[in-house]
Amino acid sequence: MAAVDDPLTLPWVANGALSFRGERHPLGGPGRLRHTKVEEASTGCRFELSGARVRLSGGVSAPQSVFVGWVYGDPDSSEHHTVNCSVADLELEVKLRTEPSLSLRAPARVVYGLGMRERDHGMEIQRYPDG
Secondary structure (H helix, E strand, O other): OOOOOOOOOOOOOOEEEEEEOOEEEEEEOHHHHHHOEEEEEOOEEEEEEEOOOEEEEEEEEOOHHHOEEEEEEOOOOOEEEEEEEEEEEEEEEEEEOOOOOEEEEEEEEEEEEEEEOOOOOOOOEOOOOOO
């Protein structure tokens, strides 16, 4: 096991499950890294995530005006910017192997947050730092 201060970066892993029509479908995980795609931006993301018998694709988005941003203090005393929206829109396409595709929408019902090292994201950062 690597020590905490070793410069080791592990791949980002998406994990979750979809409960659909009374059945639970595990999604993502280390074995599905090649099948997971995420394109993130400060105001939303697009994604593809799959399981053994299901594939999800979709996006989360919101206008910049409904986000809040702040400087987040890291444990090593460095900092990064974080933005958050509690009223983002979700568009989701569910494809089960044995069923036709199903499109779902949840307007202003999901939370989207992103931590980033970039400073050129265009979001207003609150004057009050974390901590």
